[in-house]
Amino acid sequence: MTKTMNEIKSILATDCGSTTTKAILIEKTEGEYRLKVRGEAPTTVEAPFDDVTIGARNAITEVEELAGRTLLRGDKVITPDDGAGTGVDLYLSTSSAGGGLQMAVAGVVRKMTAESAERAALGAGAIVMDVLSVDDGYKPHEKIQRIRHLRPDIILMSGGIDGGTKTHVIEIAETIIAADPKPRFGSDFQLPLIYAGNIDVHDEITRLMAGHADLEIVDNIRPVLERENLGPAREAIHELFLKHVMAHAPGYDRLMTWTDVDIMSTPAAVGRIIQTIAKQHGINVLAVDIGGATTDVFSVFGETFNRTVSANLGMSYSMCNVLLEAGLENIKRWLPVQIDDHDIVNRLRNKMIRPTTIPHTLEDLLVEHGVCREALRLAFAHHKELAVSLRGVQQQRSISEAFAQSATGETLVDMFKLDMIVGSGGVLSHSPSRHQSALMMIDAFQPLGFTTLTVDSIFMMPQLGVFSSVHPEGASQVFERDCLIYLGTCIAPQGRIKKPGTKIADFSIQTLDGSPQSGELLGGDLLRYELPIGAEATVTVSPLRAFDFGAGKGRSVTAKALGGTTGLILDGRGRPLEQATDEAQRIENNRSWLQAMGLRYE
Amino acid sequence: MGTAYTPGLSISRHHKVSKRRLLPIKGEVVVAKGDHVQPDTVVARAMLPGDMESVRVSDALGLEPSELGETLRVGEGDAVEKGQLLAQSKGFFGLFKSQCLAPIEGTVEFISLMTGHVGIRKPPTAIEIPAYIKGTVTEVLPGAGVVVETHGAFIQGIFGVGGERQGVITVVAENPQDELTESEIPADCKGQILIGGSVTTAGALQRAVERGAVGIVVGGIVDRDLAEYVGHDIGVAITGQEPVGAALIVTEGFGKIAMALRTFELLKSLDGLAASINGATQIRAGAMRPEIIVPASETNAETQTGLSSDEAHQLEIGTQIRVIRVPYFGAIGAVSALPAELVEIDSGSLVRVLEATLEDGKKVVVPRANVEIMQST
Numbered sequence: 013m014t015k016t017m018n019e020i021k022s023i024l025a026t027d028c029g030s031t032t033t034k035a036i037l038i039e040k041t042e043g044e045y046r047l048k049v050r051g052e053a054p055t056t057v058e059a060p061f062d063d064v065t066i067g068a069r070n071a072i073t074e075v076e077e078l079a080g081r082t083l084l085r086g087d088k089v090i091t092p093d094d095g096a097g098t099g100v101d102l103y104l105s106t107s108s109a110g111g112g113l114q115m116a117v118a119g120v121v122r123k124m125t126a127e128s129a130e131r132a133a134l135g136a137g138a139i140v141m142d143v144l145s146v147d148d149g150y151k152p153h154e155k156i157q158r159i160r161h162l163r164p165d166i167i168l169m170s171g172g173i174d175g176g177t178k179t180h181v182i183e184i185a186e187t188i189i190a191a192d193p194k195p196r197f198g199s200d201f202q203l204p205l206i207y208a209g210n211i212d213v214h215d216e217i218t219r220l221m222a223g224h225a226d227l228e229i230v231d232n233i234r235p236v237l238e239r240e241n242l243g244p245a246r247e248a249i250h251e252l253f254l255k256h257v258m259a260h261a262p263g264y265d266r267l268m269t270w271t272d273v274d275i276m277s278t279p280a281a282v283g284r285i286i287q288t289i290a291k292q293h294g295i296n297v298l299a300v301d302i303g304g305a306t307t308d309v310f311s312v313f314g315e316t317f318n319r320t321v322s323a324n325l326g327m328s329y330s331m332c333n334v335l336l337e338a339g340l341e342n343i344k345r346w347l348p349v350q351i352d353d354h355d356i357v358n359r360l361r362n363k364m365i366r367p368t369t370i371p372h373t374l375e376d377l378l379v380e381h382g383v384c385r386e387a388l389r390l391a392f393a394h395h396k397e398l399a400v401s402l403r404g405v406q407q408q409r410s411i412s413e414a415f416a417q418s419a420t421g422e423t424l425v426d427m428f429k430l431d432m433i434v435g436s437g438g439v440l441s442h443s444p445s446r447h448q449s450a451l452m453m454i455d456a457f458q459p460l461g462f463t464t465l466t467v468d469s470i471f472m473m474p475q476l477g478v479f480s481s482v483h484p485e486g487a488s489q490v491f492e493r494d495c496l497i498y499l500g501t502c503i504a505p506q507g508r509i510k511k512p513g514t515k516i517a518d519f520s521i522q523t524l525d526g527s528p529q530s531g532e533l534l535g536g537d538l539l540r541y542e543l544p545i546g547a548e549a550t551v552t553v554s555p556l557r558a559f560d561f562g563a564g565k566g567r568s569v570t571a572k573a574l575g576g577t578t579g580l581i582l583d584g585r586g587r588p589l590e591q592a593t594d595e596a597q598r599i600e601n602n603r604s605w606l607q608a609m610g611l612r613y614e
Numbered sequence: 615m616g617t618a619y620t621p622g623l624s625i626s627r628h629h630k631v632s633k634r635r636l637l638p639i640k641g642e643v644v645v646a647k648g649d650h651v652q653p654d655t656v657v658a659r660a661m662l663p664g665d666m667e668s669v670r671v672s673d674a675l676g677l678e679p680s681e682l683g684e685t686l687r688v689g690e691g692d693a694v695e696k697g698q699l700l701a702q703s704k705g706f707f708g709l710f711k712s713q714c715l716a717p718i719e720g721t722v723e724f725i726s727l728m729t730g731h732v733g734i735r736k737p738p739t740a741i742e743i744p745a746y747i748k749g750t751v752t753e754v755l756p757g758a759g760v761v762v763e764t765h766g767a768f769i770q771g772i773f774g775v776g777g778e779r780q781g782v783i784t785v786v787a788e789n790p791q792d793e794l795t796e797s798e799i800p801a802d803c804k805g806q807i808l809i810g811g812s813v814t815t816a817g818a819l820q821r822a823v824e825r826g827a828v829g830i831v832v833g834g835i836v837d838r839d840l841a842e843y844v845g846h847d848i849g850v851a852i853t854g855q856e857p858v859g860a861a862l863i864v865t866e867g868f869g870k871i872a873m874a875l876r877t878f879e880l881l882k883s884l885d886g887l888a889a890s891i892n893g894a895t896q897i898r899a900g901a902m903r904p905e906i907i908v909p910a911s912e913t914n915a916e917t918q919t920g921l922s923s924d925e926a927h928q929l930e931i932g933t934q935i936r937v938i939r940v941p942y943f944g945a946i947g948a949v950s951a952l953p954a955e956l957v958e959i960d961s962g963s964l965v966r967v968l969e970a971t972l973e974d975g976k977k978v979v980v981p982r983a984n985v986e987i988m989q990s991t
Contacts (some may be wrong), residue, residue, distance in 0.1 A: 152668055153665070153667070156665065156666065157665075160665075178728055179679070179728055179729050182726055182728045182729045183729050183731070186668055186724065186726060186729065186731055186733060187668075189666070189723065189724060189733065190665075190666035190667075190668060190723075190733055190735075191666075192663055192666070194639060213728070216726070216728050220724060220726065305850075324849060324850050329850065329851060329897050330849070330850055332847070332848060332849050332850070332851070333849035333850050335847075335849075336847050336849040337849075354836065354837065354838070357837045357838075357868075358836070358837055358867075358868040358869040359940065361837055361867075361868035362867045362868050362869070362938075362939070362943070364851050364897065365772050365773045365851055365867060365868070365895070365897060366772070366867070366938050366939070366986075367897055368983055369938055369939040369981075369983055369984045370939070370961075370963065370965065370981055370983045370984065371939075371961045371963075372939055372940065372941060372959055372960060372961060372980060372981055372984055373940060373941055373960045373961060374960050374961050374962065376939070376940055376961065377961040377962070377963075442963075444961055444962030444963045444964075445962060612962070
């Protein structure tokens, strides 16, 4: 980079995904960074091309044509921008091609050091293939068999606080040596292993791992019980990702010479932009990216960032795994029409084997949307299990905390404190109606209180994530103006609906330029009010005493609500959202909810 | 979204088939470039390290791990026999000595004075990779494997289970709509690959296995029959390792779907010939589809280079396509119009579409993403 951050006027960023390479061009005009154009091309990391730069060049060529700029010369991206339509000031890239970063992690206690290692790996953008711990319930030979056939890119081993257990840490090391897993790419080098455990066994670990793994020792991930120290392990993962995964994937050696900063793994970049936005706006954010094979969930609550990936929950390749994990009944409960069980299963299996097809009929679309709700629900449940406060920490409690029965290891995901949900992935970003996306997210996540709903317009969060690593403000501007599409605000209370059709709250809506609206929210009802993008309304809800909109049971709440393509949604269906057990009633309910949202069902 | 279409699966009488036969770990290639190989010819082999057993020596001797040093009778790297003395305690005035013996034959890989464990790795086991198809070795990948090439008929299915097999093609169905039921399974089908029509059942698959069949090829399979045959529901489409008696290849999809006439006719013309089949599916990056390969020397057809699976095909007026999603799932037709503008379909999505004239003369409009091109034979 020869220009200072203030002088950066144009940025080209690519995301090399498993199937598609997406390029975006960002330009600074009138003091603001904005998305200019976007191009895409098939990823070329596999045979017959075996060179990721071909796909990157094709995607960049599309950007060149659309933007009327020259960005490539010979085999390279031209930098810097000459101010006359040639070159860009920054070229950045992310990658998840070739299956992304795959890791195995290990620790002594499953819910403590092993869980910390898992969080470190996930936060660094990895898929965690397996978690090994002394107390995982498997016998020694079973542990060895489980990890023997894994082909991870990296192993992260933790265990013991500094000055704590030594023998259990060495036992885990012995198990890894015994299993002798091989690296995924190439058999000419040793498997990278990061040790981030008890400092007292560094020498023994070094001795044991000699000849077995390419060892890197970093600071303990859990130096004391009360503190998690994920940074050093995550940095080591990032470096090894570049050194081993990227360097062994076809064409990446050249792509790495093109970029102005290190290539980031796609999920790590998405996590970065989510954290940037949460920090800049001082909000708690939940973001989800539902793909064909996997579903990633990111959250920022307060200062704590968490990411989980549900490797086998997705909308095409993994669709039948959603069926297996959720069960057919759970998918059917979202359908407003009756379809034969075998017909549904055959449809899902056919989508699995022909993943690029799209729903032609409305009925087919509704089945896919049912699967989407369940995939999101399961991925979110998984996320809540891992996004927890540190376990095993002794807490000093006040009397009120003791009565509140808060314990260590509780989920950090507090739906009342959640400010914004960001939905991403084909089924959410490209559903025929934005109202469908809004309803799918409400049904799956069941937000409480006031929650802003958004979707990522064209999935450019990875590129913005790597951009935010060099220019957080610029990335944030593009994110707000060009990436996010505001759907609106969901307003929902906690409390079960015992008698559908009876009042649960009074409400009033006051917009800046409109007359006030008021009414009653009935149990089981869903109400939608138009409130355009950019508009704001002041909403007051006064619940009956069994319901809580965030201020406590029966207490009124007045808060600002942001508009969007869908507007305001008052959700009186209760939390947890319980479906009727009678199928005909359930179908009728689904129809009325779709109707309330202005959606067709036949 | 919706602008793509699915390139068709190969259904070709004359095809250059190239197979990479790779070892899972580094090993030795035992054939040379230019060698002619049979499906069962071993082309590469490697020694897979044996399992390791961790022996809790200090526990066995009743000592602290740190006290192990002087008691050990073996060192790291030593080969040990089953029953060989690993360590012996000093005892009390030379009496009451405790011993720890090797529970297995192998090599001492580590000794830890922190845990008191001794790790013994069992001797390695050999793994061999066969050529899988009859053909010629065209490339040797040192230490990794080979590329074997042949020319002949090549048919890809959409989904399969059961992995690699060799057998003789036996066409059982009379037409592509026929169901392959238990009563249709020949009394003796040892070593045969049975070709059915639209669908088969778990009972028929089981009977075929009992009577020695190595493979079954049909148009469709109903979900519950597949689960019954494999023994579990398949969640993610990565298959090929199922411990089933015969490989199953489905050419069209799930449900009762007549096998495409073109596929059926080609298989019919291969009746009685030796084939290599692979009931394996991997539907992600690096997609793998199940396949049936009959080398040209078996078909007696003139050897010629056919369509390579890498050759891209364009949708044009007249292109033969098959619809691969409801409401016209399985229908075959020819492209009759390719409108450029986006069209709103029944689901409400705006997508690129094509108009096709189906075999019965009916004209339909379908998303381009929902058709596959049928490659010519």
